[in-house]
Amino acid sequence: MLKCRVNGKRYIGKSNNIKRRLNEHKNCKSFAPLICKAIAKYGWDAFDKTVLEFCPVEELDEKEMHYIAELKPEYNLAKGGSGPTRVSPSPETREILREAAKKQWADEKYLKLIKKPIICIDTGEIFDSVKSAAAKVGVSYGCISMALNGKMKTAGGYRWAYLNPDDKVSEETSKSLGKANRGKKQSAEQIEKRATKLRGKSNPHLNHYKPVFCVETGRIFASVKIAAESVGITPCFLSKVLHGIGKTAGGYHWKFAKEVFYMTEKEVYDLFVKTGAIMHGHFALTGGDHSARYIEKFRVLERPPYTARLCRAIAEHFKDAQIETVVGPATGGIILAHETAFSLGTRAIFTERVDGKMTFRRGFTLHEGERVLIVEDVVTTGGSVREVIDVVKQFGGVPVAVSMLVDRSGGKVNFGDVPSYALLHMNVETYKPEDCPLCKEGVPLTKRGSTGKK
Numbered sequence: 255m256l257k258c259r260v261n262g263k264r265y266i267g268k269s270n271n272i273k274r275r276l277n278e279h280k281n282c283k284s285f286a287p288l289i290c291k292a293i294a295k296y297g298w299d300a301f302d303k304t305v306l307e308f309c310p311v312e313e314l315d316e317k318e319m320h321y322i323a324e325l326k327p328e329y330n331l332a333k334g335g336s337g338p339t340r341v342s343p344s345p346e347t348r349e350i351l352r353e354a355a356k357k358q359w360a361d362e363k364y365l366k367l368i369k370k371p372i373i374c375i376d377t378g379e380i381f382d383s384v385k386s387a388a389a390k391v392g393v394s395y396g397c398i399s400m401a402l403n404g405k406m407k408t409a410g411g412y413r414w415a416y417l418n419p420d421d422k423v424s425e426e427t428s429k430s431l432g433k434a435n436r437g438k439k440q441s442a443e444q445i446e447k448r449a450t451k452l453r454g455k456s457n458p459h460l461n462h463y464k465p466v467f468c469v470e471t472g473r474i475f476a477s478v479k480i481a482a483e484s485v486g487i488t489p490c491f492l493s494k495v496l497h498g499i500g501k502t503a504g505g506y507h508w509k510f511a512k513e514v515f516y517m518t519e520k521e522v523y524d525l526f527v528k529t530g531a532i533m534h535g536h537f538a539l540t541g542g543d544h545s546a547r548y549i550e551k552f553r554v555l556e557r558p559p560y561t562a563r564l565c566r567a568i569a570e571h572f573k574d575a576q577i578e579t580v581v582g583p584a585t586g587g588i589i590l591a592h593e594t595a596f597s598l599g600t601r602a603i604f605t606e607r608v609d610g611k612m613t614f615r616r617g618f619t620l621h622e623g624e625r626v627l628i629v630e631d632v633v634t635t636g637g638s639v640r641e642v643i644d645v646v647k648q649f650g651g652v653p654v655a656v657s658m659l660v661d662r663s664g665g666k667v668n669f670g671d672v673p674s675y676a677l678l679h680m681n682v683e684t685y686k687p688e689d690c691p692l693c694k695e696g697v698p699l700t701k702r703g704s705t706g707k708k
């Protein structure tokens with residue numbers, strides 16, 4: 255008898271090998287669901303173990319039934335007696351079990367019960383049952399079952415998952431199915447199919463781990479599996495959403511990464527407005543001019559997922575430009591260079607001012623002819639960027655291009671022989687205070703934090 259010291263509830267069982275039986279309980283491998291859960295909840299040490307009686311094996315069933323009837327233990331579901339005693343079955347019994355398993359396997363009702371739709375994570379193909387998937391790939395039921403339950407990584411060269419995460423087959427079922435399937439021979443056709451697959455490695459999905467993009471967090475994962483793990487869901491569930499079945503998985507929207515690198519100007523604009531980076535009001539700019547729109551880039555840069563997404567769009571534009579290093583001017587440029595370089599797989603360094611003069615510090619250097627992408631957040635006149643270009647040239651690098659989040663000059667800014675690219679073009683009108691239409695209307699100035707920009 256197991257008795258929980260926390261709540262006083264009991265469980266009564268029988269065995270011809272107590273040590274083994276207790277170990278099964280301890281490791282939550284017993285088939286008694288209530289006690290199993292309780293042990294998982296309270297811990298093995300929270301249970302007192304008592305031997306109620308020693309008796310001959312033949313009397314075990316009877317004794318168990320007696321104690322359960324007498325003591326009414328809370329954790330027992332059955333009346334006892336009928337459960338497995340773990341006595342090795344005789345050859346006759348084994349034959350009967352085998353027949354029963356065969357019958358079960360042929361029983362349509364039973365098949366329907368265990369028929370769970372599954373998905374091949376690599377191909378995205380959905381099967382109505384493990385059996386049909388096994389037949390298609392030419393492996394055994396058990397093989398796919400093991401892959402589904404995480405005991406093997408792949409079956410037939412593919413990764414598998416239940417379409418519905420709750421559809422895990424219990425160990426009991428999978429054991430009995432294993433029995434039923436034992437000795438079953440694969441058809442010559444199935445064997446050939448599988449052999450072809452392995453021989454020519456003809457399965458294009460084997461090495462094809464498609465990167466996955468999480469819309470809300472902006473993160474990119476190398477594979478469906480890694481993405482699923484990051485939010486604690488099953489790969490199949492995520493795969494479903496990726497293939498358009500269902501809208502969210504784990505509370506997020508997902509896409510295959512290659513579909514989402516590009517951003518339209520409207521998407522960029524919406525992002526800036528949504529985060530409050532683009533503000534509307536009546537602003538006095540640092541230079542003395544007035545404007546109805548103001549951009550505080552740090553409303554975006556303070557949110558890593560958005561920054562990551564913007565930089566990925568930049569990286570996508572320059573992915574074939576053989577960039578070796580990304581350089582940005584401090585402060586916003588540090589963040590952008592870092593994220594863009596992360597996406598491009600290059601180095602990220604930054605320039606900063608020493609006594610008002612832009613330069614590299616901290617031991618940053620460029621080798622002769624190093625291909626450099628310059629990144630900047632919001633560009634109005636392009637003064638800082640021009641200084642960065644000069645620093646890059648001075649250090650022997652080649653400024654391949656300038657990339658901006660926002661070109662707010664309305665396309666007027668240019669950097670001579672260095673081409674430029676902006677995710678968003680805006681034309682922000684500025685006025686001398688005496689000509690300002692908002693001042694004329696008597697609109698009060700909108701307060702804002704200092705940008706530190708000169």
Ligand SMILES: [Zn+2]
Binds near residue numbers: 536544691
């Ligand atoms: Zn004004």
